[in-house]
Amino acid sequence: MELLYHGTTKKFKNFDISHACEGDGKIKFGLGAYVTESYDSAALYSHNKSRPNEKDHYVITFEAPDLTKDNHLSYNDPIHPSIIKRTEEKLGEIIPDEVKALAKHLRKYVGNRLTGRKGTVKQLYSKSDFESEKAATKFFSEIGLEYYIWPINWKNPTLTNRAVLNADKLRVVRIDKVELNPKDHKLIEGSQKEIPLDSF
Numbered sequence: 270m271e272l273l274y275h276g277t278t279k280k281f282k283n284f285d286i287s288h289a290c291e292g293d294g295k296i297k298f299g300l301g302a303y304v305t306e307s308y309d310s311a312a313l314y315s316h317n318k319s320r321p322n323e324k325d326h327y328v329i330t331f332e333a334p335d336l337t338k339d340n341h342l343s344y345n346d347p348i349h350p351s352i353i354k355r356t357e358e359k360l361g362e363i364i365p366d367e368v369k370a371l372a373k374h375l376r377k378y379v380g381n382r383l384t385g386r387k388g389t390v391k392q393l394y395s396k397s398d399f400e401s402e403k404a405a406t407k408f409f410s411e412i413g414l415e416y417y418i419w420p421i422n423w424k425n426p427t428l429t430n431r432a433v434l435n436a437d438k439l440r441v442v443r444i445d446k447v448e449l450n451p452k453d454h455k456l457i458e459g460s461q462k463e464i465p466l467d468s469f
Contacts, residue, residue, distance in 0.1 A: 270332045272442070273304040273324040273431065276315030280444055280469055284436035298344065299376055299417040300402040301432030304317035304331060310421050310430070312447050327464070330443040333433060334415045341370035342409070344419035345426075355412040374418065386413060391427045410434040426448030441466065 284302040289414055305311050308328060315326040334340070340351040358378065367390060367402060374394035376433045380401030381393040397405070409444030414434055433439055448460035 270333055271304060273331050273333045273439075274308050274311035275302070275304045275329045275434075276311035276313065277327050277329060278315060278317055278320065278325055280464060281329070282441045282466065284433075284439060286436060295375045296362065296399065296402050298419050298430070299342075299432045300399070300406045301417060301434050302436040303430065303432055304333065304439070305421060306428040307421055309456050310428075312449065313454055315447065316449055317455035320325040325445050326449055326460070328445045329441055330445075331439040332442050333439050336416065336418070340414055341418050342376060343371055343429075343433075344417070347370070348372055348375060352412075352414065356409075359408065359412055367385055367391070368394050372417070376405050376409070377401065377443065379408055383408060406432075406434050407453055415468075 277346045286300070286302070294412055301444040305312075305314070308330075313327045315328065317323055333356065339351045343353065345436070348371075353364060353375075354380065358374065360382065361409055362382075364375065364378070377397040378394040380397050380403075381457065383389075383404040384395060384401045386401065415438065416434065417427045418429040421430055444464040444466065445461040446463075446464055448457040449455060
């Protein structure tokens, strides 16, 4: 297991996927519980641009499944061959080569196929809606994937953000109330105050 972080204006002990899109209203990287490897990034994400008057900011620390070479789809990296094989077997069709080129193409294509969307291969991997993203997340979770991942910083992709496909696999181990710099919304180091998990 490894530790991952989520920034929020609300204290909670379990993710509820019905609240998806309440942050910035987007699911650009796929439907799931959004977490990050960086505590500082989580603190920054706790600032919600659509609700700038929120005064409380929290970083929730989770235990999560370890990242392995074949349990995730990475935004820019090649797709592991075993994921393609499992996808084709469960979907019951050969995945077109252009879809295999990028994880985001595969995610959108599978979701659109599962929800009965029609169109060219390019149309099926170019756009997706909430229902197709939901279908894709369920599908990939069922074939053993844990994450969609993408870099926190595209110029230095060492650390990642992640969409956890099955939020039930996350376990809260700590909640900190944090203070942010009002100018850039970054963490004020030393402001972290742990909130006892049995206090709410």
